[in-house]
Amino acid sequence: MKNLVELIDVSLSYGKTPAVSGLNMKVEEGSFAAVVGPSGCGKSSLMKLVTGLMPATTGAVVVDQHEISGPVSIVGMAFQNPNLLPWRTTLENVLLPLEVVRPERHQFRAKKQEFVDRAMDLLRIVGLESFASHYPWQLSGGMQQRVSLCRSLIHQPRLLMLDEPFGALDAFTREELWDVLQAIWLERHFTAILVTHDLREALYLADSVHVMSNRPGRVVRTVDTSAFSRPRGEQTFLDPAFNANVMDLRSDIRSQRMPIEIAPAKPAGKA
Numbered sequence: 001m002k003n004l005v006e007l008i009d010v011s012l013s014y015g016k017t018p019a020v021s022g023l024n025m026k027v028e029e030g031s032f033a034a035v036v037g038p039s040g041c042g043k044s045s046l047m048k049l050v051t052g053l054m055p056a057t058t059g060a061v062v063v064d065q066h067e068i069s070g071p072v073s074i075v076g077m078a079f080q081n082p083n084l085l086p087w088r089t090t091l092e093n094v095l096l097p098l099e100v101v102r103p104e105r106h107q108f109r110a111k112k113q114e115f116v117d118r119a120m121d122l123l124r125i126v127g128l129e130s131f132a133s134h135y136p137w138q139l140s141g142g143m144q145q146r147v148s149l150c151r152s153l154i155h156q157p158r159l160l161m162l163d164e165p166f167g168a169l170d171a172f173t174r175e176e177l178w179d180v181l182q183a184i185w186l187e188r189h190f191t192a193i194l195v196t197h198d199l200r201e202a203l204y205l206a207d208s209v210h211v212m213s214n215r216p217g218r219v220v221r222t223v224d225t226s227a228f229s230r231p232r233g234e235q236t237f238l239d240p241a242f243n244a245n246v247m248d249l250r251s252d253i254r255s256q257r258m259p260i261e262i263a264p265a266k267p268a269g270k271a
C-alpha cells in the first residue's frame with residue numbers, strides 16, 4: 001500500500017521557537033493513524049503542516065506523492081468544537097462545504113439532490129437520519145459532533161484530519177463517538193490522522209499510534225495496533241494486550257514530559 005502522507009525530516013519554528021524538529025512519519029493510504037504526545041509537543045503544528053496551512057521550515061511534507069507548498073485540497077478537518085451554524089438545520093450544516101468550496105459550489109444547484117442524498121447517507125451512518133431538520137440547539141454535544149464529522153466528509157476527502165474531536169465530550173459520549181467514527185471509517189475507508197490526548201482513544205481507533213517527544217516534537221515510537229481485530233468494541237477494552245499498550249504509551253509520555261519544578265516551601269514566619 002502506498003503512503004498518502006509522508007513527513008521527511010521536517011522542522012517548523014514560530015519565530016525563534018522550534019515547535020517540531022527532525023519529524024519523520026508515514027501514513028499509508030486507507031489507514032488510520034493517531035498522534036499522541038505531551039502537551040505542547042507540536043501535535044497541532046503537525047496538523048497544520050500536513051494540511052499545508054503552515055509551510056515546513058526545513059524538510060518535506062509529501063501528500064499524495066507531491067511535496068506540498070500550500071493548502072491541500074484532498075483533506076477534511078474536524079475539531080474539538082463542532083462550530084455548527086445555529087441558523088442552519090443539521091442537513092444544511094452538512095451541505096455547507098459544498099456551497100462554498102470549488103468545484104462543488106458551481107454545481108450546487110444542478111446537483112443538489114445528489115448532494116442531499118450524499119449528506120443523508122452520512123447522517124444514516126452516524127445515526128442522525130431523523131434529525132436532519134433539527135437545529136444545533138436541539139442536539140446534544142455528541143450529536144453536534146456527529147454532524148461535524150459528516151460535514152468534514154461531505155466533499156469525500158481522501159484524508160481526514162481530526163484534532164481532538166471528542167476532547168470536550170463526557171466519557172460515555174466520547175466512547176460512543178469512537179464507534180461512530182470507526183463505523184464511518186470502516187464503510188468509507190479514507191485515510192485518517194487523529195491527534196488526541198486520550199491514549200485509549202488512540203489505540204482503539206488507529207492502526208498505528210505515533211508517540212511524539214517533548215518540544216521540539218518528533219516521533220519517538222510508533223505502535224502497530226493492527227493486531228486488534230475490527231470492528232473493535234467492548235472485547236477490545238478487555239484484551240490484556242490492549243491495556244498493556246495503554247500502560248506502555250502512558251510511560252512513554254510520562255518520560256517525555258518536562259519535570260515540573262516546585263519551589264521549596266518557605267519556612268513559616270519568613271517573608
Ligand SMILES: Nc1ncnc2c1ncn2[C@@H]1O[C@H](COP(=O)(O)OP(=O)(O)OP(=O)(O)O)[C@@H](O)[C@H]1O
Binds near residue numbers: 015018039041043
Ligand atoms: N503561533 C505561535 N507562536 C509561537 N509559538 C507557538 C505558536 N504556536 C505554537 N507555538 C509553540 O509551539 C509548540 C507546539 O505547539 P502546538 O500547538 O503544535 O502543540 P500541541 O502539542 O498541539 O499542544 P497541546 O497538546 O497543548 O494542544 C508549543 O510549545 C507552543 O508554545
